[in-house]
Amino acid sequence: MEEKIRTPKNIFVDGAISPERIANSIAKHSTKHDIGGHSIFLGQVRADVKEAGEVRAIEYTAYEDMALQKAFEIREDIFSKYPLTCMHIYHSLGEVKVGEICLFVFTSSKHRKAAISACEELVEKIKKDLPIWGKELLENDASVWKENR
Structure with missing residues (x-):
């Protein structure tokens, strides 16, 4: 059996990640009968209060080529550490309003613990x-750069 060669996938979504995209991604896995557990993380923009005012949105930018390569390396590392069936990463670029989803991470495995840990x-x-x-x-109309923690 020939080994499948993995290549970098585009993880970026223009604007917010829609509930339909999330639902469709989950629904597509119902035909994969070797999966026993999924773990999903949804990152949502929150209305933090800063000195200069309340957050109404976040505008995401990236060094896309470098980010896609790094995301590929991270995926490969996680696949090598955990017995996963599937892994999906979607991250917003552009403006995402408070309450909207900006990050969708979805892992699937035969058993829940691997999916959750991964x-x-x-x-x-x-x-x-x-x-x-x-x-x-x-x-x-002010803005501040966000720090990841």
């Missing part, structure tokens, strides 16, 4: 290592 580690690596930046857009 999802958690994946989210931490994305937040720490991907060259993606968020500018918080405030109610009063």
Whole structure:
């Protein structure tokens, strides 16, 4: 059996990640009968209050080529550590309003613990290592660069 060669996939979505995209992604896995557990993380823009005003949206930018390569490396690392069936990463670029989804991470495995552990580690690596930046857009037309924690 020939080994499948993995290549970088485009993880970026223009604007918010829609509920339909999330639902469709989940629904597509119902035909995969070797999956016993999924773990899903949804990152949502929140209305933080800053000194200069309340956040109304975040505008995400990235060094796309570098981010896609790094996301690929992170995916490969997670696949090598956990017995996963599937892994999906979607991250917004552009403006995402408060209450909308900006990050969707979805892992699947034969057993729940692998899916949950992989999802958690994946989210931490994305937040720490991907060259993606968020500018918080405030109610009063001011803006501040967001720090990932």
